[in-house]
Amino acid sequence: MPEILPGVHQVEGVDPSPDFSTHVYLVKDRGASWTLIDTGLPGASTAILAYLAKVHVEPSSVKKILITHLHRDHTGSLRAMIDKTHARTFAHWIEAAYIALDPKYDGPGTPPAEPVVVDETFKDGDSIDAAGGLIAYHTPGHTPGHSSFYQTERKLLFSGDLFFGEGDRAVLTPPEYTHHIPTAKISARRMARLSIDSVLSYHGGPFLKNGGATIRSLTQKL
Numbered sequence: 001m002p003e004i005l006p007g008v009h010q011v012e013g014v015d016p017s018p019d020f021s022t023h024v025y026l027v028k029d030r031g032a033s034w035t036l037i038d039t040g041l042p043g044a045s046t047a048i049l050a051y052l053a054k055v056h057v058e059p060s061s062v063k064k065i066l067i068t069h070l071h072r073d074h075t076g077s078l079r080a081m082i083d084k085t086h087a088r089t090f091a092h093w094i095e096a097a098y099i100a101l102d103p104k105y106d107g108p109g110t111p112p113a114e115p116v117v118v119d120e121t122f123k124d125g126d127s128i129d130a131a132g133g134l135i136a137y138h139t140p141g142h143t144p145g146h147s148s149f150y151q152t153e154r155k156l157l158f159s160g161d162l163f164f165g166e167g168d169r170a171v172l173t174p175p176e177y178t179h180h181i182p183t184a185k186i187s188a189r190r191m192a193r194l195s196i197d198s199v200l201s202y203h204g205g206p207f208l209k210n211g212g213a214t215i216r217s218l219t220q221k222l
């Protein structure tokens with residue numbers, strides 16, 4: 001499923017195995033440029049570049065790369081994609097330090113494969129002129145600086161690993177990959193209060209219609 005919503009592509013070919021989906025999103029900006037949200041595992045850059053070629057997007061048209069959090073399945077191809085696109089890179093200020101391996105992350109989940117110093121750090125509530133205009137929300141729990149991106153006009157939530165998709169249900173980030181479950185619950189409840197049409201999750205999903213209701217049916221029980 002390449003273009004899942006107008007201007008929103010779920011990049012094909014990046015899943016490491018059929019049972020482990022990793023949804024890298026390529027999103028059209030207001031102008032002619034594009035934004036990549038997360039980058040997949042090391043080696044996923046080959047599939048991302050092949051996909052860009054398939055949809056006739058020049059790598060140099062990808063002007064921004066946003067990272068939801070430090071884990072290797074999100075940052076693994078960050079260096080390779082910077083080299084190919086020369087895009088500006090963005091992460092929450094806490095996560096940026098871990099992506100730079102300064103300090104090394106000692107929490108659950110796989111740390112970055114190599115250090116990358118991102119160009120710009122954001123904090124909760126910052127606006128990012130990317131993907132048609134995003135608000136960055138700090139949604140900690142999965143990792144300390146985990147963040148989600150909300151596209152206000154179209155009511156899209158790029159939720160990173162805050163929610164996982166299991167069939168037609170959204171579930172909370174699993175404990176084995178999660179820094180602090182109670183904090184993740186608080187973040188999930190906060191996101192459920194937004195007006196959301198589509199939840200663009202990274203593992204499983206996405207929930208293109210009734211995304212807000214889908215996550216509220218989870219958070220009501222938290």
Ligand SMILES: [Zn+2]
Pocket residue numbers: 069071109142161177
């Ligand atoms: Zn993760």
